Amino acid sequence: MNKDITRRRFIASGATGAAAALGLPLMMQSTMERALAMPDNTNLTLADYLNRFGITEQMLNEIIAVGLSRGGDYCDVYFQHTIGNYVELEDNAVNRASTQVDLGMGVRVLLGDQTGYSFTEELTLEAMKQAAKTAANIAASGLKAGPAQLKLHETPNYYPIQKKWEDVAIDKKIPMLYTINDNVFTLDKRIIKNNIYLSDESTWILLATSTGRIACDYRPLTRLGVSCTAEENGRREQNGYNLSGRYGYEFYGADKLDLLATEAVKRTVDLFAAVKPEAGEMPVVLGAGGSGILLHEAIGHGMEADYNRKKVSIFADKINKPVAESFVNIIDDGTNPNVRGSLNVDDEGNDTQKTVLVENGILRSYLHDHLSSQYYNVAPTGSGRRESFRYAPLPRMRNTYMQAGPHTRDEIIASVKKGLYAQSFTNGQVMIGAGDFTFYVKSGYLIEDGKLTKPVKDVNIIGNGPNVLRDIVMVGNDFEMDKGGWVCGKQGQGVPVSLGLPTIKVSKITVGGVNS
Amino acid sequence: MSKDGLNLAKWAIDKALKCGANQAAVAISNQRDIEVDFRDRKMEKLQESTQNSLALRIFVDKKYSRHSTCDMRKESLEKFIQDAVAMTRYLTPDEYRSLPDPKYYPQKTNIDLDINDKKYSAIETEDRVKIAAAIEQAALAQSDKIITASAGYSDTHYQVFRMHSNGFAGQTEGTAFSSYAQVTVNDPNGGRPSDWEGGDTRYYNELPPVEEIGKNAVQRALSRIGQKKIASGLYTMIVDNRVAARLLSMLTSAITGQALQQKSTYLDGMLNKPIAADKLTVIEDPFIKRGASSRIYDGEGLAARKRTIIEKGVLKEYLIDDYYGKKMGIAPNSGSLSNVVFEYGAESQTSMIKSVKKGIIVNSFIGGNSNTTTGDFSFGIIGQLVENGEIIMPVNEMNISGNGKEFWQKLTVMGNDPYPYSSVKIPTLLFEDVQFSGI
Secondary structure, three states, X not given: OOOOOOOOOOOOHHHHHHHHHOOOOEOOOOOOOOOOOOOOHHXXXXXXXXXXXXXXXXXXXXXXXXXXXXXXXXXXXXXXEEEEEEEEEEOOEEEEEEEEEEEEEEEEEEEOOEEEEEEEOOOOHHHHHHHHHHHHOOOOOOOOOOOOOOEEOOOOOOOOOOOOHHHOOHHHOHHHHHHHHHHHHHHOOOEEEEEEEEEEEEEEEEEEEOOOXXXXXXXXXXXXXXXXXXXXXXEEEEEXXXXXXXXXXXXOOHHHHHHHHHHHHHHHHHHHHXXXXXXXXXXXXXXXXXXXXXXXXXXXXXXXXXXXXXOXXXXXXXXXXXXXXOOOOEEEEOOOOOOOOOOOEOOOOOEOXXXXXXXXXXXXXXXXXXXXXHHHOOOOOOOEEOOOOOOOOEEOOOEEEEOOOOEOHHHHHHOOOEEEEEEEEEEEEEOOOOOEEEEEEEEEEEEEOOEEXXXXXXXXXXXXXXXXXXXXXXXXXXXXXXXXXXXXXXXXXXXXXXXXXXXXXXXXXXXXXXXX | OHHHHHHHHHHHHHHHHXXXXXXXXXXXXXXXXXXXXXXXXXXXXXXXXXXXXXXXXXXXXXXXXXXXXXXXXXXXXXXXXXXXHHHHOOOOOOOOOOOOOHHHOOOOOOOOOOOOOHHHHHOOHHHHHHHHHHHHHHHHOOOXXXXXXXXXXXXXXXXXXXEEOOOEEEEEEEXXXXXXXXXXXXXXXXXXXXXXXXXXXXXXXXXXXXXXXXXXXXXXXXXXXXXXXXXXXXXXXXXXXXXXXXXXXXXXXXXXXXXXXXXXXXXXXXXXXXXXXXXXXXXXXXXXXXXXXXXXXXXXXXXXXXXXXEEOOEXXXXXXXXXXXXXXXXXXXXXXXXXXXXXXXXXXXXXXXXXXXXXXXXXXXXXXXXOOOOOEEEEEEEEEEEEOOEEXXXXXXXXXXXXXXXXXXXXXXEEOOOOOOOOEEOOOEEEEEEEEEOO
16 A cells, blocks of 8 residues: 555566566466365475475575575575466456466575575576575675574464365356346446456465574465446446455355445445535544554554664654554554464564554554564564565565544544544555655545534545544544455555554544535 | 577467367566665665566457466466366356457567667676666765665566467567665654655666766755645646656546446547547657557557547547457457657746746645546645745645546646656646645
């Protein structure tokens, strides 16, 4: 949701085919089944992962030794295999699908805070050693110390599933889309177009470090989304709804399919009555759930330790200082069961955890990767993430949320004479140093005399991170984790995240309305 | 890779057809990237890599799917293609799915777009490091208010082979170079504003001078000191050429075949009708030498041609790809844009500022979105307040809002300064009476 400057705004369409497709969800059985049929994910052994990539511990040692050969003081290798599937319904037919296979390994060599990086899609020992040799060039002396003896790091399983996506053929997916489509058109005659897509992904990770850690992970991820266009008296409106998480096929029961159709239709047809709020500062109540985008932009990015290590974050000098009312507690968590941003182990081999960003209104901890935890001499928080083996890791958010507070939703809404209630969101962005952040409200309601009145749509909200934190004057007792699929972008890397919030009230923030 | 690429493409097509596909299209790409970042007067990051991919579109009894992989081993590819065809059979037939009619393929594929810099192979890592270091050095020399400056250089060399089973084959080879500086400065009022400067080019020697990048990044960041929001209201808006393309995307996403066929555009039924003020003329020119998005054919193999999209405010062409063209029964004309050239005016940005009584120069957009179906939009902005022809102060934390139907009618002046480092050659734009929200 944050967009750093794009260093490659340019590059001809064809050249980015591979890179651009990375974010796309796909569909298909494995074409890379070197190992036998995979047992239940909790039963995968180190040998299963080594077999999948066609490597041995001896080879890992050799590659890491090459990485360290020019005097680097740390080296890690990261293997990834992803099988992605995508299937879509348009004009009442499931008539398009796509699949993607991603396979490769990256080598990172560190010398202090300097990074050398290379990757290869060819998993021969020769190609991997060549990548290590390239990454080693960040240093320019000779070997200081070789790699430590590798030892498997055991990890928990925060995403237990029953039916793995790589075992689900496309004919088991297609009927779900038709069921939702029928529901949508039955629910409201004003719907004229409906698109539905299902994406799923299975990723296998193996990583090893020069400090002797080897860790593996199996990561399922799925999203099912509905987008409707409705027409009434010549006016058209469009909106949608989606569910996402680290779930297996079993997640999409009849209740979920119903919810998708009902919410997508309601959120679309509600817009026929929508108006634009007035422009300018006003109290804003953020509904429970997806409004967590506020935290992601207002504080989350600014708490990523790389921005603080480089002193470019507006939060760089605020640790252990009060930043919000005492009932405000903000967490970034990698351990929520089956939630989209959860990780059993981060992409540097560190345990994920529940990291407290703000405790009773006091700013507590940054989100650390290996580099920043060394710099600050603290334990890593398990926040080192990467989009794929093509990228060096960065400190990133996982699931960012605020814990429940003392107020009720009703009393929060009743406290506003004239303001905005924001319900659903599409995107946001932040300037890390200045603190300006925005999020785009797709739908919500006006609040007039303490009551929700007319629906509103398509307004951008803009504020300053530290100011808005200070202006959170009420926090509800109705915490909800968002159910949809968010992708967070940073320095060209997209990673799945989630967010959550109880109903809260911000006393004033600038709303992009009209007719001020 | 030249011959290998072509052979592999041919092999993949044959394989797909043997497995039962009626038609297939394949794109094989190979790309080498090198990137150097500098910070604190030392190399912060050095990354080098080569990547390959095979992308396949297949048509099996009017059923369609697409696939991509980077596992290029023959035995893996064989299984990949087999599975792809097998999976496609489960889909619902779609009578509009087939490769384009060969009459839409380019007649001439040997047009020289001059997008491949031969100097690329002679560039050493040392040269790359020197550029990044020099940009950082130039930035740091500018001011003692700098908290940190990052500078970077990157280059790319790529080759793409495209082949369709009904008689199209094409090959593209190109280079791209990029350099930038990003600077964060200290604002005594609180906050650490930052800004950047950079350039993207096809030729190594056309990158902006390192001093200019460093200097401009710092000047831009310094100009943000003291920024704050001001009163909501209607202001004249001057949009800097560097960021004006953000506005164009509101229009281009609303004129695609998909948006039309899916009834999700407010510009439905507007062909040959005015959709903007008569100052706006937008031309697509795919054949610009050294152009960032120059091409001879698009992603579907459709021949590129120079065309007028908007002429004096009147919409002249929708962007119709092959599939949605067939679905709507109209001829395709390419569903995507290559280089976009705005007909520019006579006024400089400076003289535009001089003419403004009360306005805001938008230097950056931050967040925000637009609704293609209704035309509604709302974006965050960072800019400068202008009063009586003078820049008064930097502003931020404000939004602009409106609806495309009215907004584009408010365009009254086109600048004379098309932005050089992008496929969108857009000048500074001036709009009257734009809704800003602040305090």
